Every structure is written in structure tokens, then in C-alpha cells.
Amino acid sequence: MSKAEFIANVAQAGDMSNAEAKRVVELVFGEIENGLKRAKKDGKYTIGTFGTFTVSKRAARKGRNPRTGEEIKIKASKSLRFRPSSSLKDAAGC
Known part of the structure; x- marks a missing residue:
């Protein structure tokens, strides 16, 4: 949509x-957006019966280039995750 x-x-x-x-x-x-910016300490922003947005941190790691097989360094990064509340899961039939 x-x-x-x-x-x-x-x-x-x-x-x-x-x-x-x-x-x-x-x-x-x-x-x-503002709630996630304010939630720097624990990286969580919960909206009542909707769900929780969290910022997760990924450590730097080693990987492989699939074309050449060469080892590469992957930088540390952050990612946004969403965990729906139980009432939202029920509404979606999960």
C-alpha cells in the first residue's frame, strides 16, 4: 500500500x-520518529495496543563477497525493528 x-x-x-x-x-x-529520537537510552518506543519500535545495534563483522569469495569487513550498523502487540497480532490472525 x-x-x-x-x-x-x-x-x-x-x-x-x-x-x-x-x-x-x-x-x-x-x-x-521523535519518540525513537527521545528513546536514546533503551532504544524503545511503545505505542499502547499497537506495538513496540526498537533500535537494534549490529556489531562489525566479517563477511564474504559472493562473486569473488574474498573476505570483506562489514561496518557496525543500526536497524529499526517492530514488534506488534498481542492485540494487533490477534486482529491480524497471527
Whole structure:
């Protein structure tokens, strides 16, 4: 689903214009971003019955170039993960 389709669905479900729905969606996504920035200590941002966003750290490691078989160094990195709440899992039938 594209962002425009998501906004259109929110507008229809909320009985509002697309402009209002876009503003709401941008506010929600912005708050998730800001929450992750504020959560530097434990890297977690939980939204009640929706789920938890976490920032995980990957250590530097060695890998192999699949074409040449040459050993390469892979830099340390961070990755964003999402763990849905049990009520969201139930709603999705998981």
C-alpha cells in the first residue's frame, strides 16, 4: 500500500478530507520518529495496543563477497525493528 492509498483510507474511515487525513498521518509518523529520537537510552518506543519500535545495534563483522569469495569487513550498523502487540497480532490472525 502506498502512502497516498493509506491517507485515502484514513480519510474515508475518519470521514475527513484527504488534506486533513494527510496532516494526521504525518503527525503520527512524526511522533514515532521523535519518540525513537527521545528513546536514546533503551532504544524503545511503545505505542499502547499497537506495538513496540526498537533500535537494534549490529556489531562489525566479517563477511564474504559472493562473486569473488574474498573476505570483506562489514561496518557496525543500526536497524529499526517492530514488534506488534498481542492485540494487533490477534486482529491480524497471527
